[in-house]
Amino acid sequence: MRLEAEVIGKFETAGDCAKLLYAPPQGKLRYRRTRHYEIEFEGSEESAREFIDLVLVDHVSHEVHIGSSSPALSGFTFHLDYGMKPTALDHEKETILRYHSELENPGFTFSSLKITTRLYVFDDDGKATADAFVQDIVNPAVHVWSVQRAAS
Amino acid sequence: MIHATYRHITISSLDGEALAKLSSDMKLSLSREDMLAVQAYFAKANREPTDVELEVIAQTWSEHCKHRIFGAQIEHTTESGTEIVDGLFKTYIKAITEKIMEQKPGFVLSAFHDNAGFIDLDDDLAICLKAETHNHPSAIEPYAGANTGLGGVIRDILGAGKGAKPVASLDVFCFGSPDTRQEDIKADDVIHPLGVMRGVVRGVRDYGNRMGIPTVSGAIQFDPAYIYNPLVFCGTAGVIPRGDIDKAMEAGLKIIAVGGRTGRDGLHGATFSSASLTTDSHEEDQQAVQIGNPIEEKKVSDFILDARARGLIVFITDCGAGGFSSAAGEMLSETGGQIYLERAPLKEPGLVSWEIFLSESQERMVLAVREESMYELRELARIYETELTDLGESDGSGILKVSHNGEMVCELDCAGLHEAPRRSMASTHKPTRTAAIEVPCDPAADLAKVLGDFAIVSREPIIREYDHEVQGNTFLKPLAGAAADAPQDAAVMRVDDSEKLFSMAVSILPEWGKYDPFAMGQACVDECVRQLILSGANPERIAILDNFCMGNPDDRNELGALVETVKGMAEVALEYQAPFVSGKDSFYNYFETADGPVSIPVTLLVSGFGVVEEAAHITGSSLRGSDSVLLLLGTTENALGGSVFARKRGVSGQPVPQTDAKANFALYRRYYEAVCAGLVLSAHDIGEGGIAVAAAEMGFTGKHGIHLDLPDDGLPLSAHLFSESTGRLLVEVDAEKAAAAISHFDDFPCLQLGAASEAHRSLRITRAGESIIDEDLSQLKSLWKNGLSGYY
Structure with a gap:
């Protein structure tokens, strides 16, 4: 079975993309970042949802969207998802899996866990492309990544 | 049961060219001459080597581990004629220190044979300093490369003596300018200098801060030559009771590993760092980038310091370049012994024998202990939540034996293992012609330009990333003055249980070296010592370290610049009676762009530490x-x-x-x-x-x-x-x-x-x-x- 979850900071506002790039972008671009988790598991879906809600989310500062594969934010021009390569050590993943392995009767077992940072870019003109972001943010030595444009 | 996964490699029938190709295909970074020496060794043993044995030799003989260029015989030609330098290290570094040690007995307590060099602090305590580079990994992945660079040098301190306590760190970086235009970067897949700077600073921050070791000293140089080959120097100082400095291996000890597990991250780090970078390095060499876990290392550190205080450690060394291979090889070099790879705890299944033995996974230390100490050590490991594994034992055989599930995958004579063929090299130096003229200036405008230059501007945004007060012993901070933002010449640290303090300083002047490398060598020692004395250190109780980085040592002119730098450095060190207690080098910092290779200038970092007799002197x-x-x-x-x-x-x-x-x-x-x-x-x-x-x-x-x-x-x-x-x-x-x-x-x-x-x-x-x-x-x-x- 499969579940997706996207964790968003409640108090974050859109930042200036110039802070992310080495050269100023064309136009006034803004960004927001979320964490995206893709879990494949066996066992109880309810237990898996509960685990996500209790372990991956801080309910003071986060809100979470569980179960939907649609992006949690709207109005974006594209989103860039990037995360550690399967062969590279991902501390967050290791910590989650280790914590889960120490639980008594968690109700489900992980088959796989993929964690990515989802960078939403907002461009009022809708023309911005991801090339500069991929070049300046993603490191092909340790990351895998994908870009999804908003449906027009 | 899983059987050992290794293979024999046929080398007996290969000619020199084929041997060189094998080295290249296996990424051993061994020269044709090296491979011929390996072939001769196994011909004498009347067998073919295993892949594990070739990897062990490659790691042991790598430039990173064996410093073969500093050991080479160099025919050096200048306008004055040609001289033979019988080893840069032997002639200009070790010889200087030995002279000074004769003149100042009792000051240098240990130099050049342990993971760090020690000097006398007071009747009970000694201090040490070690600095290393992590250049190639930081060029590929700045955050992880710098992160593990600091982690590695901290482990050097933990592996110095029977376990010194890390008390302060320094970092020195060389980057391209952060405002470099993208079109001025003449290669694909090169991380922009701004990205390198951000990644490196954060990487060092996240290791040092999380381990609770203050970062108190440093420097940054910016130059276009470092766009393709940034330099990352990390150093750490440590404190140890004097009685715990000396250590010696014996037969009959248990060899144990503590700390993190072994995985595929960091494979070929030692041989990778001994080769130049290309555009393909990002993809091909990703395995050489280690990933750090400072919390794990903090647990290991606490374990080691407690074990040392209880007298449970006979010998200790860190798992750095070459992983278990270098640690076990170093540890068992005199006694010989047996390592059992199936006992090594793994991060993931399916590692083959050489991967387990050569992995440079971080946060691992190797200790030699007595059998009767094992119970107490296991209890300490439980308390400090770190994993302890019985990896093998030392015997009196003089042979390094490595087995995997009952099959011998490596059997090497320790004496032969460390006898790499000596290199013969040639260098040339022609001084730049200069003539002093009166350079006109617009004083106010020029002062504004100089103050606003990247070489001079405040490093405060970066300094503030580092916790420079954790442990509560930082007496003179990097930024002080009425507004706590004025740069100080050096940092001064208190030492628990001592009336004495010590200061740490650095000097790096690559711009000088482009025109007069001899003068650069002189000036770096002079500036470092000057800064230490200005921060209150006693001029008679100062010791220094040399860390060299350069481009292509096979280029006569570049090597000539290195020789001149070393000579200048040695001259002033001897006059100042400042012994070298440690040092490192990093070569092949050049990048193959589409327009040809771009080398960094010969870059010398002199770091130093000195005893401050009284706080009133600061x-x-x-x-x-x-x-x-x-x-x-x-x-x-x-x-x-x-x-x-x-x-x-x-x-x-x-x-x-x-x-x-x-x-x-x-x-x-x-x-x-x-x-x-x-x-x-x-x-x-x-x-x-x-x-x-x-x-x-x-x-x-x-x-x-x-x-x-x-x-x-x-x-x-x-x-x-x-x-x-x-x-x-x-x-x-x-x-x-x-x-x-x-x-x-x-x-x-x-x-x-x-x-x-x-x-x-x-x-x-x-x-x-x-x-x-x-x-x-x-x-x-x-x-x-x-x-x-x-x-x-």
Whole structure:
């Protein structure tokens, strides 16, 4: 079975993309970042949802969207998802899996866990492309990544 | 049961070319001559090697681990003729230290044979320092590369003696300018210097801060040559009871591993760092990038320090380059022994034998302990939540034996393992012709340009990333003064259970080396020692480290620059009686662009540490008095070569300042006596940017103005203001003690240059009554203070 979850900071506002790039972008671009988790598991879906809600989310500062594969934010021009390569050590993943392995009767077992940072870019003109972001943010030595444009 | 996964490699029937190709295909970084030596070794043993054995030899003989270039015989040609250098290390580093140790018995307690060198602090304690580079991994993945660079040098301290306690760190970086235009980067897949800088700074931050070790000293140099090959130097100081320095292996000990598990991250790190980078390096060499876990290392550190205090450690070393192979190889080099790879705890299944033995997964230490200590050690491991594994044992065989699930995958004679073929090399050096001229300057405008140059601007945005006060022993912080933002010449650390303190300083001047590498070598030692003395260190109790980075050592001219740098460095170290207690080198820092290779300039980092006898000797570098007198000690030359001013103005062909080591050290000794006599309020090193910058920096406390009156002595104004001549100090003395201070320096170059003032908050420089500079210090400060803010 499969579940997706996207964790968003409640108090974050859109930042200036110039802070992310080495050269100023064309136009006034803004960004927001979320964490995206893709879990494949066996066992109880309810237990898996509960685990996500209790372990991956801080309910003071986060809100979470569980179960939907649609992006949690709207109005974006594209989103860039990037995360550690399967062969590279991902501390967050290791910590989650280790914590889960120490639980008594968690109700489900992980088959796989993929964690990515989802960078939403907002461009009022809708023309911005991801090339500069991929070049300046993603490191092909340790990351895998994908870009999804908003449906027009 | 899983069987060992290894294979035999046929080399007996290969010719030299085929052997070289095999080395390249297996990424061994062994030369044709090396491979022929390997072939001869196994011909004598009458068998083919296993892949594990080839990997072990490759790692042991790698430049990173064996320092073969510093051990090579070099035919060095200059205008004076040709000389044979019988090993740079033996001739110019070890020999210097040995001479100094004869002249100063009891000061250096250990040098060159342990993971760090130790000097005497007091009757009970010793201190050590180690600095290493992590250049190639940081070019590929800046955050992880720098992160593990610091982690690795911290482990060196944990592996020094029977386990020294890490107490302070330093970091020195060389980057391309953060404002480099993308179109000026002539290769694909090269991370922009701004990205490298951000990643590296954060990587070092996240390791040191999380381990609770203060980062207190450092430097950053910016130059286009470092776009493709950034340099990341990380160093750590440690403290140990004197009785725990000496260690010796014996037969019959248990070999145990503690810390993290073993995985595929970091494979081929030692051989990777001994090769040049190309555009393909990002994809192909990803495995060579280790991933760090500082919390794991903190647990290991706590375990080791407790185990050492309980007398449970006979021998210890860290798992660094080459992983278990280098740790076990080093540890078992005299006794021989057996390692059982199936016992190594793994991060993931399916690692083959050589991967387990050569993995450079982080946060692992290897110890040799007595069997009867195992119960207590296991209990300590449980308390500190770190994993302990019985990996094998030492015996008296003299053979390194490695088995995997009952099958022998490596069996090497330890003596033969460390006998890599000696290299023979050739170098050339032709000095640059220079002629000192009077370079005109617009003093105020040039001062503004120099203060705003990346070489000079405040490093505060980066310094503030590092916790420089954790452990509560930082006495003189990197930034101090009334507004806590003025740069200090060095950091000073208290030591628990000691009345003594120690200071740490660094010097790196690659711009000088482009024109006069000998002068650069001299100046780096001079500046480091000067800064230590300015921070209160006793001139007679200073030790230094040398860390070299260069491009292509197979290029005669580049190697010639290295030889000259080493000679200059050695000359001054001997005169200053400052022994080398450790050092490292990093070669092949060149990048194959589409336009040809781009090498870094020969880059020397001299880091040092010195004993501060009393806290009262620490004066800091920021102006204290409202009417105090400013003295210039030392002599200013008309030598603008290598200066920030000359580079900024595009002035070339100028002589680089030469160092009169005898005169300088005599002056420093006399200065120290003045400090001990209570004559000094504060003092600042005159380095990059010259007197104008030094005075401005002293005035950045914002409490007082400064007036300097330059002598009308025929020296060009630009030289007075911006020359970076060595051996100079700007010293603040109380007005009432000025006469006594000047008298104290009677036989030395000492000029009453100016005074602090309560009447204004400006930097006013005059000459023969004529105003040269009259600028508000707060405006100068804002040029200087915000230089990096937009980038970090």
